[in-house]
Amino acid sequence: EVQLVQSGAEVKKPGESLRISCKGSGYSFTSYWISWVRQMPGKGLEWMGRIDPSDSYTNYSPSFQGHVTISADKSISTAYLQWSSLKASDTAMYYCAVAGWLVRADAFDIWGQGTMVTVSS
Amino acid sequence: DIQMTQSPSSLSASVGDRVTITCRASQGISNSLAWYQQKPGKAPKLLLYAASRLESGVPSRFSGSGSGTDYTLTISSLQPEDFATYYCQQYYSTPGYTFGQGTKLEIK
Secondary structure (H helix, E strand, C coil), X not given: CCEEEECCCEEEXXXXXXXXXXXXXXXXXXXXXXXXXXXXXXXXXXXXXXXXXCCCEEEECXXXXXXXXXXXXXXXXEEEEEECCXXXXXXXXXXXXXXXXXXXXXXXXXXXXXXXXXXXX | CCCEEEECCEEEECCCCCEEEEEEECCCCCCCEEEEEECCXXXXXXXEECCCEECCCCCCCEEEEEECCEEXXXXXXXXXXXXXXXXXXXXXXXXXXXXXXXXXXXXX
């Protein structure tokens, strides 16, 4: 079964660092970009950026460039989303997703289950 | 960035109704459009891509159409499981993917 399994919910304080993960299985991990998508409470979907797991090349949305870091370890088929200093405004659900695995288009056809990040003092 | 504007932002309908959701892009996107369904507490699910192609396993009551900047998602006969939030997304400007703001479909 093709799936992306994300790490569990996190509760952090402002200023703390955090790394969440997304492990792919059932497909060729290095053949498909992995994207991260933010959903703030009660709000819509925002694409944050993506990584090519084969060489760790990244693209970021201008809205998130410099605020987060996307990385990957292809030896364990895992992508990461990282913050060096969290803010309360980072409170959100974060999804990883793969585009074009089944469909011949750059649409997200595989999604992780989501990781809820809560930042509160 | 290409901006995606969905309408309406919310919609009340009954089981069996036909509903249409519209998505307008700020520039032409050559049918590079996907539609997703999201239920509370769940990840989005791909319904259609390339504006009108149905993802495998998606019921045929869902359909998509459009061209240029204007696209629609139609549900021909609403079923109880269809009450959810729907998002459009353009992938014409890769990697600058953008989503519409969502349409919440509620039971009347």
